[in-house]
Amino acid sequence: MEAVVGLLVMLLAVSHGVETKCDVRQKDGAQCYGALGGTVFLQLMDRAPERLAIDKNNNHIFRWKNYKIVNKSNEDKYSFTPSDGMFRISNLIRADTDEYRLIIHNSSGALLEERTLQLSIQAPVLSARLVSECLSQGEMRVSCSSEGGDSPQYSWSLDGHTLTEDKLLSGNHKTDSITLRQGVEGALVCSVKNHVSHLQKYHKISTCGFIFINCTGSNETRITQWMFAATNTLCVELTTIYTTVDPSLICGLQTAVAALLFSVVAAYFAWRKKKSQRAEGSAMPQERQDAETSV
Template structure:
C-alpha cells in the first residue's frame, strides 16, 4: 500500500502513527526510520509504502511539516481503515410463535464493518411488512403471511454481496403423534414432517393375484351358469317331443 505524503519534499518533517514515530526527515535524508521492514519512504515521489498490510495498521497518522528553522508550517492527519472484503452470505429463516418469520443474514469469512439492506420483490421493506427490527440490521422479523422474493445485501467499503430467498409459508399444526407426544407449533409447510399420517405401502403383487383369482372365479361361475341353463333347456325340449317319448307296453299271451 502506498500513501502519498507530499508533492515537494520540505526541509524537515515527521510522520507518526498515533504516538509512534515512523520516520523523521532532516537534511535531505531520513534521520529516524522505525520498522524499516514494514515502512519505506521514496523521497523522489514523496510516497510512503506499507509492506504486508495488516488490520493493525488501521490508525490515525499525522504529518508535521517544518521549515529549515524547525518552525511549524503545516500539520496533516490521515485516518487509515483497513477492511477485508466480504465473503459469502447465508440466509436463515425461522417460524415464530405467532406465525411470523425471522430472517437472519450472516456473512462468512473475515469481512469488516458490514452494512445490511433488505428488499422484497425489488422494493425496500416497509414498516407494514416488518413486525420488528430495522431493515438495516442483520436480523429482521416479517409479519405473518408475507410472500415473495426476499433479498439481503451486505456491503462494506471494499466489497458488496447479496443473497436471495423465496419466502416460505408458515402453517400451524396441532396433533398427537403415535408415541403420545402432543405437537402444537408453527412450522414451514414445505418441510413439515410432523402431524403427517404414515402412508401404508400396499403389496401390489398380492393385489394383482387377488384380482386374478376373483376374475377366474367369476368366469368359472359364469360358465357354470351357462352350462346349467343350456342343459335345463335341452331336457325340457326332450320332455315335450313325442318322438322322443318312451312307452312301456306289456305283452300278454292269448290264454291270459
C-alpha cells in the same frame, strides 16, 4: 488457542492484498482504516515538502529531508512516493492501530504544519450466510450472519430497493434478523460490511405456499384472509368447462333439422290438399236410381 491461531492465519491469508486508501490532505484528526494483513495508502499531500517527519507514539517511523529519505524504521512496512505525496503502510497488524503525527518543516527548520490522523485496523468480513424460515401464518423470518470481520453492519434490500417498513413485521433494514409480512416475495439481498470490506448474499423468497383468498363462504359470509393453499377448503373456485365440438357434426345436425322441418311442412300441405279435395267431393249432388229403371 489453536482455533484462534487458525482463524487469524485464515484472516491474514484472505485479507492479503486488500488495499484501502485515506485522503488526509489539509485534514487534522482524520479517521483512516486498514485491512488486517493488507495495505493502507495515506494521501498526505500533493507532493513532497523539503522536510517531513511521521511519528507514532512520539517515535519517528519515517523522515524525509532535502528531498530524500533520511531514515525509516522498517523498509518492508513503510514507503513514500515523493511525486504524489503518498505514504504506504503494508502488512498491517493490530498494533498498527494508533495515532500518527505528520510534521512539516521548511529548509531552515521552521515548523510549517503539524497534523494528526487516527488509523484503525479491522479484519474484513470473510463470508455471509442467509437462513429463512416460514412461520405458521405465511410470514417469513430471515437472519443474516457473517464470519470474521470487525464491527459488521447489516442492511437489506428487496428487488434492488431498500426494504421498507410496510414489508416488515419486525426488525428494520439495518438489523441482522427480520420478519417479512405475508405475501412478500422477490429477490432479497443481505449486505454485510465494515470499513474495509463489503459482502452481499442473495436469496429468492416466495409466499411459503400461502395464498390470499377472497370469496363468499357456504354460509354467505365474506372470507378474506391468507391461508395455506394445500389446505384451502373455505373457497372453491368454480371452473367453467369449455367443450370443443366438431364443426362437421354441427353442420350435420343443421341439415337434419332442416330436412325434418321440410318434411313436416310438406306433410302439412299434403294434408291440407287432401282435406280440401274431400270437402269438394261432399258438396256435389248424387243421382238417385230407381229400382225399376235400373238395369
